[in-house]
Amino acid sequence: MQWPHKLKPASLILALGPSLTILLLFFVAWKFLGDEAAYTFVGFVFLALAGISLVNYALIRNPGYLLVVLFQVSAVFAFGGRHSSMFFVSETFTSIAAGIVMLCLVGIAYIWFTKRLKWRIREILELAAAPIEDTTNGFTPRPRPLGKADYSNYELSGFGAFALRNHIAIPCYESDRVVFVANDWIRGFLWLYRLRRDYSTATWVAFDYDGNVTVNIARRDYLKYKDSLSFDQLCQSLGNQFIGFLELFRRGQGIQIILKMNAVREHPSS
Amino acid sequence: MDFKTAAKLGNCLSKDYAESFFRLLVDYRDISASEAASRLNLHINTAQDFLESLNSLNIVDKNEVYEGKRPYFRYSLTVKRISLDIDLSSIRESSSVQATDQRIREAKDANARFITTRNGTSISNIAVWTGRGRSRRERRINLTAAQGLFLFHLPFPDGDALTVAEIMKKADVDKELLPEIQDILELLQEYRVIE
Numbered sequence: 001m002q003w004p005h006k007l008k009p010a011s012l013i014l015a016l017g018p019s020l021t022i023l024l025l026f027f028v029a030w031k032f033l034g035d036e037a038a039y040t041f042v043g044f045v046f047l048a049l050a051g052i053s054l055v056n057y058a059l060i061r062n063p064g065y066l067l068v069v070l071f072q073v074s075a076v077f078a079f080g081g082r083h084s085s086m087f088f089v090s091e092t093f094t095s096i097a098a099g100i101v102m103l104c105l106v107g108i109a110y111i112w113f114t115k116r117l118k119w120r121i122r123e124i125l126e127l128a129a130a131p132i133e134d135t136t137n138g139f140t141p142r143p144r145p146l147g148k149a150d151y152s153n154y155e156l157s158g159f160g161a162f163a164l165r166n167h168i169a170i171p172c173y174e175s176d177r178v179v180f181v182a183n184d185w186i187r188g189f190l191w192l193y194r195l196r197r198d199y200s201t202a203t204w205v206a207f208d209y210d211g212n213v214t215v216n217i218a219r220r221d222y223l224k225y226k227d228s229l230s231f232d233q234l235c236q237s238l239g240n241q242f243i244g245f246l247e248l249f250r251r252g253q254g255i256q257i258i259l260k261m262n263a264v265r266e267h268p269s270s
Numbered sequence: 271m272d273f274k275t276a277a278k279l280g281n282c283l284s285k286d287y288a289e290s291f292f293r294l295l296v297d298y299r300d301i302s303a304s305e306a307a308s309r310l311n312l313h314i315n316t317a318q319d320f321l322e323s324l325n326s327l328n329i330v331d332k333n334e335v336y337e338g339k340r341p342y343f344r345y346s347l348t349v350k351r352i353s354l355d356i357d358l359s360s361i362r363e364s365s366s367v368q369a370t371d372q373r374i375r376e377a378k379d380a381n382a383r384f385i386t387t388r389n390g391t392s393i394s395n396i397a398v399w400t401g402r403g404r405s406r407r408e409r410r411i412n413l414t415a416a417q418g419l420f421l422f423h424l425p426f427p428d429g430d431a432l433t434v435a436e437i438m439k440k441a442d443v444d445k446e447l448l449p450e451i452q453d454i455l456e457l458l459q460e461y462r463v464i465e
Contacts, residue, residue, distance in 0.1 A: 138428025140376055142384035142393070145423055145440075176389055206390060214390065232429035 003265050006129040007122060007224050010270030014186065035083040043080025043087040046072045059192045062165050064116040071104035112268050115261075119167045119185040121203070122270050123261040125221060128238035129229055137228035141201075143216040144232070146239035149207065151246055156207055159249045166258060168245070172199060177208035180242060182221075205242040215239040275327065276356045282323050283352075287312060291320060295330065300346035321345045370435040370448065374455065375425035377465040382458075384421065392418035398461045409461075416447040417454045424464065431465075 022045055030038035050072035057065035077097035080087030088094065111117055151159075156178050160171030169180035170191050181199045183191060190196040203221045206214040215235045222231065248256045271279075282288060290310050294301055307317035321343075324330040329352065330345040381399040386392065395412045413421065423441040425432050432440070438451065458464045 134428075136428040138378060138426055140380070140384070140426055143386060143390060143422075144426060174389065177391075179390070200386070208391065212391070230428045232426035235426070 003126065003263065004130070005126065006132075006226060006229070007125055008226050010122060010267060012267075012269055014184070015269040036085070039080050039083040040086050043076045043084055046075040046080065050076070056189070056192075060164055060167070061161070062117065062167070064111045067104060067107045067111065068117070071101060071108055074098075074100040074104060115266075115268050117167065118266075118268055118270075119183065119188050120169075120261050121182045121184050121221070122224075122266045123264045124168065124182050124238070124241065125203075125224060126264045126266065127241050127260065128234055129225060131237055132229045132233045134230035134233055135227045136230045138231040139219065139222055139228075140231065141219060143206075143214045144235040144239070146213040146215050146236060146243075148211045149213050149243045149246065150211065151207065151250065153209055155246070155250050156209075159246050162249055162254055163245075166254075168257070168261075169205070169242075172204075176210075177206050177212075179204050179206040203238075205239055207242075207246070213239050213243060215242075271355050273356060273361060276354055278323065279327055279352070279354060282320065282327070285320065287316075287320075291317075295324075295345070295347045298346075300333070300344040302342055302344050304342075370438075371433050373431035373433055374437070374464050375429055375431040376427045377462055378427040380427070380461075380463040382461065382463040386422075387418065391422065393421040394418055396421070396458070396463070398458075398463060400461065411454070411457065413454065414447075414450055416443045416450060419443055420451050421454070 022042075026038055026042055029041045050069050053065050053068045053072060057063075057069065074097045077087055077089065077094055078101045081089060081094040081097065157171075157173070160173070160178055160180070163169045163180055164171055167185075167188070169182045170188060172179040172181055179199060181191065181202050181204045183202060187196065187202070191199075201218055201220075202216075203218045204216050206216075208214075215238050217231070217235055217238060222234070245257045248254065285291075287310055291306065294306055294309060298305075303318040303321055304314050306312070306321070307314040310317070321330060321332075325332045325345065329347070329349055331348045332343050332345055334341050335344050336342075383397040384393050385395050385397065387394040392415065393413055395410055398409045398411065400407050400409055419441040420437055420443050423437050425437075434448075434451065434455070438445065438448070443451065455464065
């Protein structure tokens with residue numbers, strides 16, 4: 001069944017921008033500095049990316065990042081080793097690295113299509129908007145108290161780890177509550193690298209230790225919708241979505257959350 | 271004593287020369303403004319204004335007398351004790367009280383920014399924009415804990431409006447704190463932040 005998308009189409013510039021920039025820099029280096037410099041540049045880029053992916057794995061604990069690390073390390077020697085003496089070990093080593101790159105590419109394609117490493121904010125916003133037909137706008141930049149939910153602190157922290165591992169939301173543990181901040185990949189990584197720690201202008205759902213649930217939808221996320229959906233209903237729906245996710249997690253049906261998100265059929269690069 | 275009368279009396283008593291002036295009024299059977307001014311080394315208009323203020327508060331009596339053909343006033347004290355007594359509850363009663371059964375919610379496109387507390391469970395203050403163009407100003411209103419909780423539970427602009435009593439119940443705000451809730455609601459209605 002076709003999902004009735006209520007968000008404006010995602011811009012792929014953000015997703016493809018870094019890759020295209022690296023490709024452009026490679027061609028510039030190749031044109032003006034020659035093969036050696038261009039392939040050394042590529043080697044260093046993949047090495048740096050492998051380091052970042054390793055940090056991402058340490059922070060998020062999603063095994064998909066390990067495959068990405070393997071791909072990037074292999075790529076250092078497969079591409080860099082071809083024309084750069086710095087990354088050349090032997091012909092055999094370069095060929096083995098190239099073989100690993102090809103195998104990893106298959107794995108990465110699988111991860112990409114199954115959205116294992118996709119930040120899920122668009123799916124969350126789509127799911128929240130699904131039951132809403134009312135278009136009365138009413139945006140206000142303040143959180144909405146939703147009501148009470150039933151959960152224990154232990155379940156909440158377990159759900160936090162699950163949400164982070166699956167890129168649903170970043171849990172922010174505070175003294176009296178856990179705030180689940182839904183971000184796109186850029187803001188998500190900025191948050192994880194501690195370069196941005198203020199969620200006041202982000203979309204979030206907070207569960208306090210007394211069972212109270214509070215929801216906030218950021219203006220920039222609200223503007224992603226094609227129509228001015230009823231803001232009150234949207235906040236309520238988003239909160240209910242998260243309460244539903246938590247309930248599924250408590251029953252050990254975390255996979256259902258992922259299936260629900262996959263049912264939205266968002267573009268893997270969005 | 272109503273608040274305005276008390277404020278006027280307070281203003282008279284706060285003058286540097288008030289005590290000396292009252293000493294004269296106690297010692298003299300009656301006194302003119304020029305006599306008092308020369309005695310206390312004040313400008314005659316200052317003494318005149320002070321005595322007129324006391325006369326309007328019924329503390330001194332004013333009699334017109336003639337020196338030759340020139341008329342002037344002599345003032346004599348009419349009371350032996352001044353007490354400043356204000357019933358503060360009368361101030362509340364006199365203000366326009368918001369009915370607790372009135373349905374309210376945040377106004378659409380309200381020119382206001384709600385700033386939440388650090389723990390995000392209440393509103394700590396509201397920034398309201400007033401005026402237009404270059405005269406646009408931001409007014410920041412700091413809220414009490416009860417006001418912050420109440421406004422945190424205020425329905426959204428497109429949400430169902432609730433009565434003040436219902437929001438107070440939802441926010442778990444004590445009924446005794448109703449007057450401070452009503453006060454902030456009056457102010458926010460004035461700025462069209464709620465409807």
